[in-house]
Amino acid sequence: MLKHQFALPKYDSPIHFKLTLKKTFFILVANTLIALFIFLAHSGNRFLENFILSQCIGISIALAVFTAVHVIKTPKLVLQVAFITTAVIAGSVVGMTAGSIVLSFALYGNMPPALSGNSWQAFRFTLLYSGLFGSVISYLLLSLQRISDERVQRLEAEKNAVVTELKLLQAQMEPHFLFNTLSTVISLIDGEPERARRMLESFTALLRVSFETALDETIPLSREMDIVKNYLEICAVRMSSRLRYTIELPERVRDVQVPPLLIQPLVENAIKHGLEPLIEGGELSIRCEPESDVVRITVADTGQGMNENDGRKGVGLDNIRKRLQLLYGGGTRVTLFKNKPRGIKAVIDIPYETNNGSHR
Amino acid sequence: MRQITAVIADDEEALRTYLKKQLSTLWPELLISGEAGDGDAALRLIEERRPDIVFLDIKMPGLSGIEVARKTAGTAMVVFITAYNRYAVDAFENEALDYLVKPVTSERLKKTVKRMKERILASLPQPDLPGVLDKILKTLQQSAGFLQWINVKHKNDVQLIPVAEVCYFKASDKYTIVRTRDGEFLIRKTIAALGDELDPEQFRRVHRSSIVNINAVHRIDRSLGGTQTIRFKDIKDLLPVSRAYSHLFKQM
Known part of the structure; x- marks a missing residue:
């Protein structure tokens, strides 16, 4: 659990008294x-x-x-x-x-x-x-x-x-991703400047939204999906036809408040560990469904899945677990399933939040 | 002088094109005899074309660059291309392997080209690849092969539970109960099999029929008679420690 040094008042401190x-x-x-x-x-x-x-x-x-x-x-x-x-x-x-x-x-x-x-x-x-x-x-x-x-x-x-x-935890962006993106842009810039520009645009949008929202406690789901979409656009340039994706975001849940950069790492995992290692690539589908008192978010890939000894810890999953624990105190969590016919399906149920976004 | 040939293997077409173009300026005499977009294709290409130099991306779909190099060791000089990864870079540096880090700059490529040329002129052999690569593979594969995920049937789905979330395993007839904070699940794997597969640093046998996740333990209660009982952090269940295993918690 958390370990911190508490700033206890020193014994030698001015007396304070409130008459109640x-x-x-x-x-x-x-x-x-x-x-x-x-x-x-x-x-x-x-x-x-x-x-x-x-x-x-x-x-x-x-x-x-x-x-x-x-x-x-x-x-x-x-x-x-x-x-x-x-x-x-x-x-x-x-x-x-x-x-x-x-x-x-x-x-x-x-x-x-x-x-x-x-x-x-x-x-x-x-x-x-x-x-x-x-x-x-x-x-x-x-x-x-x-x-x-x-x-x-x-x-x-x-x-x-x-x-x-x-x-x-919110601010963790993988340097790996940053350098990979720059690498692709550098490679494209002479031969295919148009694609390079598109990629840089997506990357700029991703960075902007991430930085703007990284310090917010919660953001609208639609904004998180903007981040995800820009992320996927960047991946699509790199993987071209090997990556196909769909995002379902019904009007009703667009404004639901969610912690920022909570879904993006799931998408990143699906790409990195699921789809990228496959020669033929695959599909990624993101669904946001309103349930009675939660929004159910499902990130499913048709990637290579995991075997039982797969040490897929990564920053992503641990990070999400810790944040959910801190935010909802065990009230909600990521659940992973085997996807059919193959791949992984990650599900998070996020409780509806009001705009003032107090979690505890 | 005979023609020097090279192949480039990287899953990104853009990077292959870029590298080819850069090489044509920096090393005009070099002939790029083929390109591959995944590990399996790279292996076939190397076996077929027998190039002098192979530019190999580490992370490719199918076989990884390291695996391809391992399989074709001794046939060509290898320049690894790696995404930003401190561990990989350290490993290559330690073993004096040639490598390029993405984004590949022309400055760095120039240096690599110079080294390759020197090597070819002096016909210097590269370091003992198979040995070195096995070592690198080991450092890069963090999972030591212990069981990480428990597959449980959940309605019509198969749920994947990370072992870190399991509080304890307990034998029950032919099945094993997997107890997490969220509930109980039944799996077919026996306690004995689990004992062999789980990371002994994290999971301890405390009874003939149970294995406990050390990180989930809140404390051990000891009765006057010396019987130990385990209390957990997140669940109310109590689990007895049998005498045969009680020495495990003597210091706790």
């Missing part, structure tokens, strides 16, 4: 639980008081930490810890003050009394709890964010690697 509805809800629930805990642990005060104070402190710490995270951009862990701790303490103090004001108004209808010795004790006690819970929850939320960020980055890297591999 889910996280807000999490904070509110945590505040409530803390209030419940303190209520149960220290009987004697009312749950409502604990609840209001706890929410005030919790929200205040969350806001402080949230602000701190957005202000500090340092990648240094020590500084990050220092800033967050400060934010937690500051948030606690602000929250407690706000909380006691709210409490006084809500419960007693007036300003809170000045701090006495007794309430100083309560203040320190509340600060301790705030600091403790605030730190734990901040750490938890920030870590969760980091983990999900890393996952997103990894998936992104994975996707990029697959796209790169696909493009590389």
Whole structure:
């Protein structure tokens, strides 16, 4: 399978935090639980008081930490810890003050009394709890964010690697074919300039469409068939009467989106391994048939076929297999059959695609 | 001085015409005594005309250029014509054979002609052709003769399954089950015969009745009793490893 180096974020990276509805809800629930805990642990005060104070402190710490995270951009862990701790303490103090004001108004209808010795004790006690819970929850939320960020980055890297591999596979043109074509053109140029020109025209068209489409994710089937036709024209000049071919492309499937240069290698295989080795040559037929949810593309030749030990791996077939695997994840594949009376018949079923061409 | 003759064998008429024309300028005294468009015709032509030099395309319909040269070794000097292929070029270079790479340029042809003339003047023999050619044939035929395709009956068709797509083979009565990611197929070939024909680098016997494609294996589970079970990447089937073969996976 694919092997790539994932660009994992370094541990020393600026903190990133996104406040979502889910996280807000999490904070509110945590505040409530803390209030419940303190209520149960220290009987004697009312749950409502604990609840209001706890929410005030919790929200205040969350806001402080949230602000701190957005202000500090340092990648240094020590500084990050220092800033967050400060934010937690500051948030606690602000929250407690706000909380006691709210409490006084809500419960007693007036300003809170000045701090006495007794309430100083309560203040320190509340600060301790705030600091403790605030730190734990901040750490938890920030870590969760980091983990999900890393996952997103990894998936992104994975996707990029697959796209790169696909493009590389698409762009493989055999130098062999290039030089063979040039060789024929050079041979023809003095004696039969007209044929040389026709061949160069087909070759130019082939190159143009291949280059233009090589980076596209999908192209209309009719365009792929243009590539195939130009390819076959070039082969026909070389093989003259030894090659006869037909292409059936019904109007209904002309615009179906297909990955570029997927059919052409099948045609190339049929010519190279099937028809070219035969002294008498043969026929090649390409059929595109609409089925219920796929377009069935059949490339059949009356060439020499294969024996069981034929190491016909070539670039073509492996390339197509890999690309289909990457594009459709095993959902579709090339199937080879013996053609009658002889030769090979290759069949690919391509799922109908919409124009935005997302495969996965 | 006697007339030097040559024949040209290439499946493309255009290239033969081009080569003939180029040679007539570069080596006017050379007589092209015949042309052939496929390997079989080339062989007949060489046996009939007995030329001094043969221009032989490697890839021709029918017999390949190498096969023709092998069969007529010693009767003529051979200049191979090859399409762009690094391996072939390396092979020719190593064995000091004369060759032209398509597209054939007049520059390169000039050099070849010069060498041919020198050889004829000095009546230097070409290298030991049969030995060299056997070696080249071997390097160019990548398939080591292992089984590559499994023919299975599928409705009215015969489907060709590349062995690389097979997860495992398993004996079943007189037949053998071929298990791929897509399903099961029955073939008549026995496990024993398959064992002999498949590439041992890729396929391993794990049981008297089964052969496994190493590349399709996900992992080997080992029970407390030491029994090994094979799990596959793409299919859910489990396959036991018999004790006789369990040493194969000791290191995995």
